[in-house]
Amino acid sequence: MASSRACDRQTDSSRAGSDKGLASAFYFRNAKTNRPQDCPQVKKALPLRAIEAFEAFGRRGSVTAAAEELGVSVGAVSQQIRKAEDALGLSLLERRGRSVALTSWGRTYHAAVSSGFEQLRDAQHIVERARSESALTISCLPSLASKWLAPRLLDWQTVHAGATVRLIGAEQEPRFGDDQVDFRISYGAKVHEFDHYAELFTDWVVPACAPGLLANRPLKRPSDILDFPLLGIEWARDHQSPPSWAEWAHGIGASHRRTSGEVAFSLSSAAIDAAINGKGFVLAQLSMAAEDIASGRLIVPFNERVRLPGAYFLAWDRAALDKPFGPELRAWVVSISKRLDAS
Structure with missing residues (x-):
């Protein structure tokens, strides 16, 4: 064939075996003229x-x-x-x-x-x-972490003995991939900052106090609560605050009579602890106060509830599900929250 070509390698025979002799030149030789032409680059699969x-x-x-x-x-x-x-x-x-x-x-x-x-x-x-790193890091709103998640997390670790979980109480939303956080439990509109998430539950607040607060002042009707010191909760501006005493009073058809001793807390857990210590009534979230109510540290004289305006949610880094116990932890958090949402 006139167009056939062969690609030859020419080496300096006088330097054969030396490093310089290995610098070979490649040519195509024309089948008719036998004159060398440049060898074009041929893409080959890399071995x-x-x-x-x-x-x-x-x-x-x-x-x-x-x-x-x-x-x-x-x-x-x-x-x-x-x-x-x-x-x-x-x-x-x-x-x-x-x-x-x-x-x-x-x-x-x-x-x-x-x-x-x-x-x-x-x-x-x-x-x-x-x-291979079994540690899983959960970032959670501080009050929910201490009052709801932490006590239950110990039970989960008992069943999953090989798992190590690090619980961080934080108001600020983490950035997955940068902050070394696997899961985040937060509230409300913050859900839109994450790619992967599931709704957990929407909480309720109820008026609760220490039993001793009512020892000498029995209540006849829900509105009587407004005559006691009231412990308010005002979250940081990143989150819409839970229902106020004014909203609760409106719900029972009473007016909110602000007292001089009313105090507002930025942490729900701090307000609940103050109520346990007999400082007044608190609109306690059921998720956070359930154990205190069950143990008798707090009582709910009237079950007049107000629903929170937003829901709690669980977000996760996709890579967390590739870690040991990552899928199990996510499924467990969702399951315990659904039981709470149904209560």
Whole structure:
């Protein structure tokens, strides 16, 4: 065929075996004229196993060490390196006495590929470390963390003995991937800051106080509560506050008579603790006060409830579900919240 071509490799025979002699030129020879023409670049599939064997040899310094690292035979490493040489059309190794060393082309090529393999090894270590690390970090609004989640979390860990959970009470919303947080429990419109989330429950508030507060002042009707010291709750401006005493009074058809002793807390848990200590009535969230009510530390003289305007939700980093116990923890939080929502 007139258009047929053959690609030849020419080397300096006087320098055969030396590093410089390995710098080969490639030509196409015209079938008719036999005159050399530039050989165009041909895209070939990279022999990754061959390059991996060569990189290991260059880094470890011997075929034996490379074979041990890769878990193959010495002959397999030598064969793969020859494949790399065939793909490149260059000699990458040369024998020096009883040892084998990189040629100048080999050193150039190894410097180029070694950084890429180092990045691959780093990526592998990052993923392995993340998957093997059993610790799961939950960021939660402080009052909900201390009054609702923490007591129940201990029960979950008893069942999942191999799990380690770190609970952080925080008002600020975390940034998954940057703040080393796997799960976030928050409230209301903040849900829109996350890609993956599930609604947990919508809470209620009820008027609660310590039993001793009513020892000498029995109540006849719900509106009598408004004559006692009232403990208010005003959350930070990032979240819409829970129902106020004015809203509760409106719900029972009474007017809110503000007393001089009324105090507002930014933390719901602090207001509940103050009520337990006999300082007044609090509009306690059922999620946070359930154990105190069950134990008798708080009493609810009238079950006049007001629903919170927003719902609590659980958000998660997608990578958290690849961690040990990540899916189990998510499913458990959702399940206990549904029981609360149905109460």
